[in-house]
Amino acid sequence: MSPEARSDELISAALELFATRSPGDVTVDDVTARAGVSRPLFYRYFRGVGELRLTALRRVVDGLLTRLAEVGGDSPRQRLCAAVTVFADVAEEHRAGYVALLRHGSAVATSDTGAIIDEVRRRAVDLILTETEVADPSPMLLTTLRCWTAVVEEAMLNRLREGDVPKAVLGEWLVDQLVAMAEATARHDPGRATTSGFRRLERKD
Template identity: 65%
Template sequence: MTPQARREDLISAALELFGSRPPEDVSVDDVVARADVSRPLFYRYFASIRELRVAALRSVTDGLIDRLAQRAEGTRTERLRSAVRAFLDVAAEHRAGYVALLRSGSVVATSETNAIVDEVRNRAVEVILADAGITDPAPLLLATLRCWTAVVEGTLLTWLQDGDLPAVELDAWLVDQLLAMLEVTARHEPRGGES
């Protein structure tokens, strides 16, 4: 196995474990057992379990950013729903890691992981603006889009932790939230979307 493939194998093992328990509960011994490698081999690729957690969470967010960049077919609303579904799919696939990453007080939530989350938020805003053809957004529009990403994250946490929200309705509901927010913003921003 190449060094890159071995590193990815360790990350995959960690992500599998994160699917069933919070990342802070996963140890080096758990990862090496899942990957069927020795502890010394683990330390050849990662200095600590913390470094592996960050790399694993980075791989999740990189995958999400890649999926956000893919253009779905259909109307602007349909494309936006597709982007929201990407969030839902990735969050569900990596449930424990995603919850730990966004939950305040988690040992996984550090300045480094917060910066990773911010990349996803910023990319989501960029995708929406690019899809609308807006290159110079008005401050109120930018604030609206950033607030909406917080709504999406809060909704996903509620969905993942409580399980009370029906997943099949979440993408439409979240897109309707954004459309309503944009309508209010347009009433308060006479210059329109661009400054």
């Protein structure tokens, strides 16, 4: 097996474990047992489970960003709703790891993992600005969009813990919240026409 394939095998084993257990609870022995390799072989590719955790998160985020770039739909609203569904799918696929990484004060959250997660948040803001055709967002509007990404994250966490919001309505519900937040911002940010592009996201029925 090539070094690249062996490394991928260890990352895949880690992701399988992170789907059901907090990354902070996964040890080198857990990963090697799942992958069917020895500890010395593990350390040939990674300095420790922390490095493996970061590499696995990078793999997940790269996949998420690729899927976000591929979302389809006939309207900006449909595409943003589809993007929310992609987030929900990824959160479900990596349930325990997702909860651990976003939970306040999590032992597995570091400056490195935070930087990777912030990349996703920035991509979400860029996606909204593209779909609403807002080229020059005001500082208040940017703050609003960043707050909305926090709403999405908390909604995903709560859905994983409580299961109280069906995936079928998740996107519509959250995009409606985004429109309402943009309208509220416009009332306090006069002269910036912050709502004009967000009318593209309003429900048509």
